Structure formats: C-alpha cells, structure tokens
C-alpha cells in the first residue's frame with residue numbers, strides 16, 4: 001500500500017499537515033502503508049502533472065485542489081483553493097467524504113486534526129504541540145515581535161530551515177521526524193543544526209542592516225535596501241526594532257524587480273486607519289488590508305523611492 005502525499009513545500013504548516021495526515025492514515029486506515037512525499041510550490045502555470053498521482057492512495061494537503069480521478073484525499077484551508085470554477089464544481093460533487101475544505105482554520109494541520117477526530121475518531125495527543133505551532137506560524141498569531149524574530153522556540157528554528165533551505169530533502173526528513181518526535185528533539189538533529197547555523201547568521205545580519213538603515217517618524221518606519229541583496233527577510237524585524245511603530249515602508253531592489261513593501265505592526269497599540277491594499281493598488285500593486293506591495297521594473301529605483309515617500313507621508317497623517 002503506497003500513499004502519495006502532495007504537500008505545500010517550504011512551509012511549516014505544509015510539513016505539519018503531511019506529518020499529521022500520515023499518522024492519521026496509518027492509525028485509522030492503513031497501518032502497513034508506505035508514505036512518499038512530493039513538495040508543491042505555487043507556479044505561474046498552476047497545473048498538476050498527472051504523473052504525480054502514482055500511489056494506491058493519493059493525497060493533497062495544504063495545497064490547491066485537483067480534479068484528477070486518482071486523488072483520494074484532500075485537505076485545505078487557503079482562501080484561494082481552486083484553480084478554476086470547474087475544479088470547485090468537481091469538489092462540490094464529491095461524495096467520498098475524504099475531500100475537505102474549511103478556510104476558517106488558521107492552519108491546515110489543525111483542520112486535519114479536527115476533522116480526523118470529529119469525523120473519523122482518530123486522535124494523536126502527542127502531536128498537539130505540532131498542531132499548536134502550525135496555527136501560530138501559519139496564522140501569524142505570534143504573541144509578540146520577540147517570538148516572531150528571536151526564533152527561541154524550536155518550531156521557529158525549524159521554520160527558518162524549512163522555508164530557506166533549497167530542495168525538498170530536509171523538509172521530507174522533517175516530515176518523517178514530526179510524526180513521532182518532539183520539535184525540540186528534531187532541532188537538535190545534526191542535519192538540522194548544520195543548515196540552521198548559516199541561515200541564522202543571515203537572519204541576524206538582516207536585522208543589523210535594517211537597524212542601520214531604518215528610521216521611524218510619527219509611527220512610520222522607512223528603510224531603503226539598495227545594494228543589500230535582501231529579498232525574503234523576516235517581515236517582523238521592523239516591529240521588533242521599533243515596537244511603537246504602526247507602519248513600515250521599504251524599498252528593496254533585486255535582479256528581477258524593484259519592490260516597495262508596505263506593512264503594519266500586528267502588535268500595534270493603536271487602531272489602523274489605512275487600508276494598505278487600496279494604497280498599493282493606486283500604484284499598480286496590491287495585497288491585503290494589513291500588508292501590501294508594489295513591484296516595479298528592475299532599475300526603477302528613483303521611481304520606487306518617490307512612491308515610497310508619498311506613501312510614508314500619507315501613513316504619517
């Protein structure tokens with residue numbers, strides 16, 4: 001019995017979902033199952049290669065739906081879970097009871113845990129900590145900036161490794177460990193500590209650069225990362241360095257774009273007055289009410305700085 005599990009790659013919740021799902025299937029259906037994992041990434045063409053569904057059971061967790069007839073299990077909680085209206089209609093016609101969707105869950109792992117208990121009577125008390133952290137990380141439910149930036153919790157250390165390491169090998173090793181071991185044991189594995197050390201040094205270096213370049217005025221932090229090669233820094237760093245700030249505007253050039261990021265402090269002590277998606281849309285960007293971005297062509301640094309200045313002025317009012 002081969003069970004193929006397609007999961008959201010380089011994502012803590014994706015790995016936790018694959019781990020919990022595997023325990024669930026082994027515990028409730030197929031004790032002798034052999035699990036194989038395939039990491040999925042969001043891409044421009046958005047299609048599933050039919051060769052992916054090669055198991056006796058084929059599952060997708062924490063990732064988009066597929067109408068492939070060989071798909072036997074599906075769990076997701078993303079707002080945009082269907083590639084198109086046909087897939088959504090296909091899902092609604094399902095009568096297996098094994099394809100489940102609920103965007104109200106903060107994490108897919110917590111959705112799987114709840115569905116497994118309520119619909120199939122399966123519990124895994126030893127995985128409660130894993131499920132708890134999937135909700136914190138996927139739902140950005142950190143109690144404070146310190147938890148989000150200092151990476152003190154084993155789950156946060158694992159997140160840095162899962163998100164920033166190239167290739168899926170270590171992620172799938174972590175998925176195996178997550179099924180039977182505590183997170184604080186997993187982070188002590190030599191394979192993990194070896195990868196973690198240089199990534200953590202870079203994380204500290206990013207904090208140093210932002211501290212050096214950022215300034216705060218009337219609740220708005222601004223910094224310009226020209227010449228820094230810093231795509232993908234931890235977005236909570238500005239609120240860690242400037243706890244009383246409300247908004248952050250930054251300019252970060254890279255080889256393929258010039259990006260203006262606009263964010264808000266999740267722990268702000270005042271009510272947020274601005275919709276950041278609406279502001280970014282005026283400049284051709286977009287996002288959510290609390291975080292948005294604008295991407296310009298590579299080299300459009302002067303234009304990006306001018307836009308950033310206008311947004312900073314608007315947010316300071």
Ligand SMILES: [Mn+2]
Pocket residue numbers: 013014062077107108138
């Ligand atoms: Mn998720």
